[in-house]
Amino acid sequence: MEKLEVKNLNHHFGFTEILRDINFTLKKGEVLSVVGPSGGGKTTLMHLCAGLLDVEEGSVSNTFASSSFAFQEARLLPWKNVIDNIALGLLASGEKRSVAIEKSREIAIQFGLDENDFEKFPKDLSGGMKQRVSFARALVVKPSLLFLDEPFSALDIGLKKELQGILIDMISKKEISILFITHDLMEAIRLSDEILLLKADPGHIVKKFSYELSQNLRDDKYVYGESAKILQDAEIIDTFELELK
Ligand SMILES: Nc1ncnc2c1ncn2[C@@H]1O[C@H](COP(=O)(O)OP(=O)(O)O)[C@@H](O)[C@H]1O
Ligand SMILES: [Mg+2]
CATH class of the missing domain: 1.10.8 (Helicase, Ruva Protein; domain 3)
Known part of the structure; x- marks a missing residue:
């Protein structure tokens, strides 16, 4: 079975600790999102997983047959x-x-x-x-594995929905596995089987959320409802420094 397995992963830039003890497994056919605030180490984590940055401590094992990327900027x-x-x-x-x-x-x-x-x-x-x-x-x-780093962040709502729709179609047919990096909770809820919440300074996973309903059956009502639920979560409030008064 193809999978991406991250174990006890730590990362530093110079003397700054960026990621601490990251552990997860992304299995074939799944969409795993890493959600967290800007500067929390999400892109660094993706680069380590994708082999764009050398792993210094811990391990990343990727047995997917092939992979490709899309980033926030198109990089053409x-x-x-x-x-x-x-x-x-x-x-x-x-x-x-x-x-x-x-x-x-x-x-x-x-x-x-x-x-x-x-x-x-x-x-x-x-x-x-x-x-x-x-x-x-x-x-x-x-x-077989797609790495997405905030690819929808700069898009208008119509195009975002259109591109997500194409992905959701592929996800529902189990044609692809995705490691999805985003700071947008609703987007993560729309696309993911599992969401890892990455808290900053240093980046570490504080919570996991799982979503069972097939992605092609998730309408706006579902996404808004699940977002409202997750926004009550103490770890989410703390991680995003949300002040819900
Ligand atoms: N090549 C680098 N050298 C030094 N510091 C870096 C480098 N890349 C990112 N950082 C720092 O690492 C932290 C995490 O960055 P990043 O992984 O881009 O976070 P995110 O994608 O969650 O916004 C930030 O403080 C950023 O300034
Ligand atoms: Mg980033």
Whole structure:
């Protein structure tokens, strides 16, 4: 069974302790979210899990067959057009160019890009379009594990819902596993099987929340209801320094 297993993970930048004793397992077909305030070490944790940063103490074991990423900023290559940006991962994995281009065009359409945009360069795209390209690039390789670091944070509500909808469809069909980093509780409740609450200074997990209902059955009412519940939780209030007067 493919899984991502984190054990007794600690991390420092210089003399600053960033993460302390992080433990969790993400199993195939699951969506695991790490939720916490800004500066709490979420991105650092994701980088350690994704192999973008060296593990110094503890262990990260990733047996997923393949993985890809999407971040808050689209991080497109400015000298490549839309289709060539999407095709990057496919070409890197040795796919024939004609096949890679065809697959990239198909997924671009699925992510709401228009044929007229295919030849455009990142500088000529809106923020929303760039994020569509970023998602298409991450998913065209059909990753077994997807790393998402606040990919919806800069998007307007309509596009956020649209992109989440595509993911929810894949999640419900168990086509993908996701490590999802966010500071947005409602977003986490909409997408996750399990939420880990990461408290800051240093980042450590204080609580886990599990959600059983299939993601495609979670309507706004469910999400608002569960959010209202979780906002009563003392650890949530403390972690986010919410003052509910
Ligand atoms: N490369 C780095 N070198 C030094 N400090 C860093 C580095 N990256 C992040 N930090 C610090 O680590 C802490 C956690 O950052 P980060 O993981 O980005 O948190 P989050 O994603 O939860 O906002 C912050 O205080 C940040 O300033
Ligand atoms: Mg971050």
